[in-house]
Amino acid sequence: MASSIHRTVDAIWRMEAAKIIAVLTRMVRDVGIAEDLAQDTLIVALEKWPETGIPDNPGAWLMTAAKRRALDYLRRDRVLGRKYEEIGREMDMRQQDQEYDAVVEEDIGDDLLRLIFMTCHPLLSSQARVALTLRLLGGLTTVEIAHAYLVPEPTVAQRIVRAKRTLAEARVPFEVPQAPELKGRLSSVYEVIYLMFNEGYSATSGENWTRPLLCKEALRLGRILAEIVPSESEVHGLVALMEFQSSRLRTRVDSSGEPILLMDQNRAQWDQLLIRRGFAALERAGRIPGALGPYSLQASISACHARARTPSETNWIRIAALYEALAQAAPSPVVELNRAVSLAMAFGPEVGLEIVDALALEPALKEYHLLPSVRGDFLMKLGRVQEACEEFKRAASLTSNARERAMLLKRASDCVTDSGPESVSETGTE
Amino acid sequence: MRFMMIVKATQDSEEGIMPSQELVDAMMKYNEELVKAGVMLAAEGLHASSGGIRISYPEPGGKPQIMDGPFTESKELIAGFTLIEVNSREEAIEWAMRMPDPHGRGEGVIELREVIETPELTSNPDSLALHAQLRDLGRPKS
Numbered sequence: 067m068a069s070s071i072h073r074t075v076d077a078i079w080r081m082e083a084a085k086i087i088a089v090l091t092r093m094v095r096d097v098g099i100a101e102d103l104a105q106d107t108l109i110v111a112l113e114k115w116p117e118t119g120i121p122d123n124p125g126a127w128l129m130t131a132a133k134r135r136a137l138d139y140l141r142r143d144r145v146l147g148r149k150y151e152e153i154g155r156e157m158d159m160r161q162q163d164q165e166y167d168a169v170v171e172e173d174i175g176d177d178l179l180r181l182i183f184m185t186c187h188p189l190l191s192s193q194a195r196v197a198l199t200l201r202l203l204g205g206l207t208t209v210e211i212a213h214a215y216l217v218p219e220p221t222v223a224q225r226i227v228r229a230k231r232t233l234a235e236a237r238v239p240f241e242v243p244q245a246p247e248l249k250g251r252l253s254s255v256y257e258v259i260y261l262m263f264n265e266g267y268s269a270t271s272g273e274n275w276t277r278p279l280l281c282k283e284a285l286r287l288g289r290i291l292a293e294i295v296p297s298e299s300e301v302h303g304l305v306a307l308m309e310f311q312s313s314r315l316r317t318r319v320d321s322s323g324e325p326i327l328l329m330d331q332n333r334a335q336w337d338q339l340l341i342r343r344g345f346a347a348l349e350r351a352g353r354i355p356g357a358l359g360p361y362s363l364q365a366s367i368s369a370c371h372a373r374a375r376t377p378s379e380t381n382w383i384r385i386a387a388l389y390e391a392l393a394q395a396a397p398s399p400v401v402e403l404n405r406a407v408s409l410a411m412a413f414g415p416e417v418g419l420e421i422v423d424a425l426a427l428e429p430a431l432k433e434y435h436l437l438p439s440v441r442g443d444f445l446m447k448l449g450r451v452q453e454a455c456e457e458f459k460r461a462a463s464l465t466s467n468a469r470e471r472a473m474l475l476k477r478a479s480d481c482v483t484d485s486g487p488e489s490v491s492e493t494g495t496e
Numbered sequence: 497m498r499f500m501m502i503v504k505a506t507q508d509s510e511e512g513i514m515p516s517q518e519l520v521d522a523m524m525k526y527n528e529e530l531v532k533a534g535v536m537l538a539a540e541g542l543h544a545s546s547g548g549i550r551i552s553y554p555e556p557g558g559k560p561q562i563m564d565g566p567f568t569e570s571k572e573l574i575a576g577f578t579l580i581e582v583n584s585r586e587e588a589i590e591w592a593m594r595m596p597d598p599h600g601r602g603e604g605v606i607e608l609r610e611v612i613e614t615p616e617l618t619s620n621p622d623s624l625a626l627h628a629q630l631r632d633l634g635r636p637k638s
Contacts, residue, residue, distance in 0.1 A: 077586035081533065124590075175532070282581070289534035316613070339537060339579070 071116045078124045079108055083205035085125075086132045088177035091240050093136045097184055098230035101202060103139060107132040175294045178203075180240050182291065185229075186255040187238055194229040195258045196265070197222055203290075204283045214279050215265070255291065256304050256361060259284050263308050267315075278315060285312055292347070302351035303362030309344035310368035313337040325469055329377045341372045360396040363388055382412035399428045400436075407440055415447040435464035439474060446481065455481035498537065498611035499580050499588040501595065505573035506603035510544050510566065515600070522596040530580060535591065541576035571605065579611070 083104065090100035107128055121127040185199040200206045200214075208226065212219040243251045266280025288305040295301055317331040348369055351362040358366065367388045374380040389405035402425055410418025422441045431437045442457030458478035462471045508515075515523075530536035548565035567573060575598070582588045588608055597604040 073584065074586045074590065077582075077584050077590050080583060081587060081590060282583075286534035286581070290532065293532045293534075343537070 071120065072112065074120060075112055075115060078128070080205035082125045082128050084178060084181065084203045085174050086129055087202050088181040089129065089174060090132055090136045091181060091184070092177050093133070094139060095240055096234055097202065098234055099139070103135045104132050107135055176242065178290070179242055179294050182255055183243060183251055184233060184238060184240060186258045187233060188254055189232055189236055189238065190229050192258070192261060194225050196262050197225045198229045199258055199287070200262065200283060201226055203287060206283070210279070214277055252295070252298060252300070256300060259288050259291070260304060267311055281312055281315060284308060297354065299351045299354035299356060300359040300361050302347045303359055303365045306344045306347035306351060306365035307361055307368055309340045309347055310365060310372050313340035313344065313372065325473055328371065333375060336372070344372060345369060360392060363392040363395060380411070382408050386412050399425055399431045403431070403437060403440060410444055415444040419444040419448070433464055435461045438464070442477070451481050497582060497584070498613060499582060500609045500611055501578040501580065501592050502574050502607040502609060503576045503598045504571055504605035504607060505545065505575040506599045508599065509575040510573065512544050519596060519600050526595055529594070530578070530591065535580045535582055537579040537581055539578040542574060545573050585610070
């Protein structure tokens with residue numbers, strides 16, 4: 067009985083935590099203190115509810131109780147800090163009580179947005195941003211985050227504590243940045259969400275190829291953000307991209323955990339619901355005036371794959387054009403590598419090889435396993451088996467994902483035994 | 497995990513009587529809440545069963561029989577559904593508890609069913625067989 071109530075309280079907490087922490091941060095102006103106060107409230111609920119039963123509107127109960135705690139804290143803080151102002155404060159407090167009560171009634175979207183800007187603040191390292199965002203906006207426990215990232219719990223706890231201290235010391239304001247800064251700050255928010263998603267989608271280390279929890283959490287945050295800033299084209303592009311990629315999550319690995327490449331996946335098992343959501347989000351992005359941004363362009367590429375019922379129906383010419391646009395909007399050697407793959411698919415491996423050979427001089431790609439992996443692909447198709455084998459081996463030595471390494475080594479050994487048709491690396495086409 | 501919140505049909509919904517404006521507004525507000533929380537996947541309302549068609553297989557291995565609606569026993573029919581993506585069974589229940597009483601006059605019923613997800617569903621014959629088994633288990637017995 068008690069444990070079932072605990073699970074219910076946990077669920078309610080995850081639904082309400084971000085809103086409560088956002089409103090409290092607005093009140094006390096310190097995200098760390100706000101979280102502590104919110105946690106205290108949760109503890110009270112955990113003690114009380116098993117006896118009294120869960121209130122009819124548990125979300126409102128938690129919010130009201132949390133706000134009361136925040137008010138107590140403010141009173142205490144003021145009494146301690148500025149005793150001489152006591153009487154005047156008392157008057158203010160009464161007014162503020164009413165003001166704070168109004169907070170719940172208001173749309174708290176703005177407070178949530180302020181909180182997202184805070185947890186994704188450029189002052190923090192990207193690891194700290196992701197951890198803090200998962201904790202404060204996803205309502206995940208430190209244990210869950212540590213588990214998702216395969217790092218020890220104290221490491222995550224440390225990261226979060228340090229991040230909160232950094233924000234407090236720098237007196238980072240709880241606000242939505244003004245126009246000149248806004249776009250850049252929004253990009254940094256998208257970046258955190260997509261980083262989280264990618265960490266889950268293509269685990270960079272460890273035995274697992276995917277970690278669904280991170281993907282789901284990132285997608286949920288993206289969907290929430292899309293409703294808070296619906297007039298931003300790129301937020302819909304980001305959501306569309308994640309919807310499309312999530313639609314393939316269950317076909318990315320086989321039952322023994324081996325990765326299955328995009329071209330080899332059973333498309334009948336792609337999640338049609340998520341694909342439809344992807345198209346809908348992409349359409350929303352397109353309806354907003356202005357050129358498509360990097361996320362919308364990547365989503366458009368993903369949409370090309372979603373549209374093709376069989377790999378042979380893939381419109382590689384369109385994909386190559388989209389990569390061209392992406393290379394202009396957000397130039398990077400990785401995009402260039404992907405462009406090479408799509409051009410090779412559209413016009414033959416020698417066209418791709420030319421671009422890849424030019425990229426070999428790119429210092430940013432020196433340690434990037436997909437470069438030799440893709441080059442190996444092209445060489446294989448051109449019948450240069452021995453060179454291909456060397457490239458696959460090199461790629462295997464560069465990846466930190468155990469499964470991917472195994473797959474690359476297998477391709478290297480396959481080179482020796484047969485030189486049958488090879489498929490294109492998935493990551494190389496998206 | 498995914499849950500389907502199934503709103504059961506009522507006498508009113510089967511007779512095509514539209515819900516009150518108040519209820520429609522409350523439902524819209526609720527759906528908005530689901531969208532804002534990032535949990536809504538899809539939501540649809542269904543026409544009354546009078547326009548429905550039922551295909552049944554009374555004989556194992558025999559021909560299917562087609563029957564036109566309306567169907568009786570409105571409590572066993574559905575009037576609409578909402579698909580949500582949540583983190584736990586408890587969260588699904590909590591969301592369902594927040595849905596306005598879908599009828600408002602005593603016949604409102606919401607049923608929660610977890611959607612079968614097969615994350616490791618592949619072309620592997622073993623897991624395909626298992627999936628088929630699970631799907632059969634999910635079929636109504638009658």
